[in-house]
Amino acid sequence: MEKDVNNMNELIWKFEIPAQTNSQVELPHGCEILSVGSQGDFVFMWGKFPEEYKDRLEPREFEVYGTGHPIPGDVKRKFIGTVHMYGGSLVFHIFEKLS
Secondary structure (H helix, E strand, O other), X not given: OOOOHHHOOEEEEEEEEOOOOXXXXXXXXXXXXXXXXXXXXXXXXXXXXXXXXXXXXEEEEEEEEEOOOOOOOOOOEEEEEEEEEHHHOEEEEEEEEOO
């Protein structure tokens, strides 16, 4: 039986998203993606989840597309956010693949 997550402490962690078209990232169960951004030469997302699930990791699939690059229409996906890198000369759009 799952515990009532409304009474749990929550954590916010940072996760790297590889800047490639398809990647899999291990996130804690129930992780809600809050935002995406860049730090240095890397793309990251920040997610919030119940503290109790910090060791209960699940694979989730993400896609990264540059502006003007084609996005295949054969997959359901959710837009997560846009990341500007190198002073805006490179712009990535982050999606999560939905099952």
